[in-house]
Amino acid sequence: MRLDTTDRQLINLYQRELPVCERPYEEMSRQLGIAEEEVIERLQSLQDSQVLSRVGPVFEHSRAGASLLAAVAVPEEQLDLVAARVNRAPGVNHNYAREHIYNLWFVMTAPDEDTLDDRLDELEHQLRLPMLRLPMVEGYHIDLGFDIDWEALP
Amino acid sequence: MMPETAAGGPVSAWALLRLRRQLELGLPLTPRPYLTLAEMTGLSEQEVMSAIRQWQSQGLIKRLGLVVRHRTLGYTANAMVVWDIPDEQVQSLGQRLARAPFVTLCYQRPRQRPDWPYNLFCMIHGVDRQRVLDQLTTLIADHGLEQIPHDVLFSTKAYRQRGGRYVSGD
16 A cells, blocks of 8 residues: 555654653644644544554553463364364464464463463363464564655655 | 652552553554553553553563564565474574574574474565575575575465563454
8 A cells, every 4th residue: 555755654653752741642743844734633543544554552462461372283174264263262362374284373472371371271172173382482683663665665 | 670650659460461462462553552542441641551551671671662574565476494403502503694694583592303393483574585586695605504494485365463462352
């Protein structure tokens, strides 16, 4: 999706350090030289068109609760069906098909480790498919707020 | 480390949990979003803002801002590159690979032999497959990884992509 200059600026400037003050969108509007309502409208429309998943905080996963990357090896023809089942399990926030024998990769979150284990046990039992459980040992770089390379985009 | 009100009194733990739950869903798009959150959670606007600032400085909140869905913008080639690195090198190599400009995520996870021999993960978000593979070639050459077993798992479909809901659930 191609965005106009103002939308691009909005993204360039505010993937981090969104103001914490009474009227944050007003402060942003002054940076951008547009009206406060326009900032709000643009954010709403970027959300509606799925360019933004949300405006808001990204929590540090290791401090916010428990989370784990898991993968299952799914017969190719059942992939959509199994993916839908995984999505119905509580706490799944990422779920991707990938090119590998372990072809469905998802992240599950929970308030604590025990709940997470229970949820995964339950799901594994339900799916009856081989599952990898890969908790984070150490993060060297975990932040998807990288600068968008507008020139490279289609 | 319970955030405190401006007056120094304690803020209810329940109200703070309600605030985290709301925040996981995103900041309201109202002229005074922190006031909206205050009304939703039974806190004052000031209490909401000071809780958020405190969570930022404690590192519970990593960043506050626009959360982009890269796929919608055209970052459709998303490769998870996985490596089987000798244990004694994984930390230093992880730190080095994390600094490559096109590596967007980098972390260590346990192997699960025999099915899964890999212990280091790098994500490359790119606009096309060939360009991502070229970047990988660069990475291998720059860091002398020719002898390190690796695999590349491109994503073919996103079934879900959203923020973590640790306290809010589904």
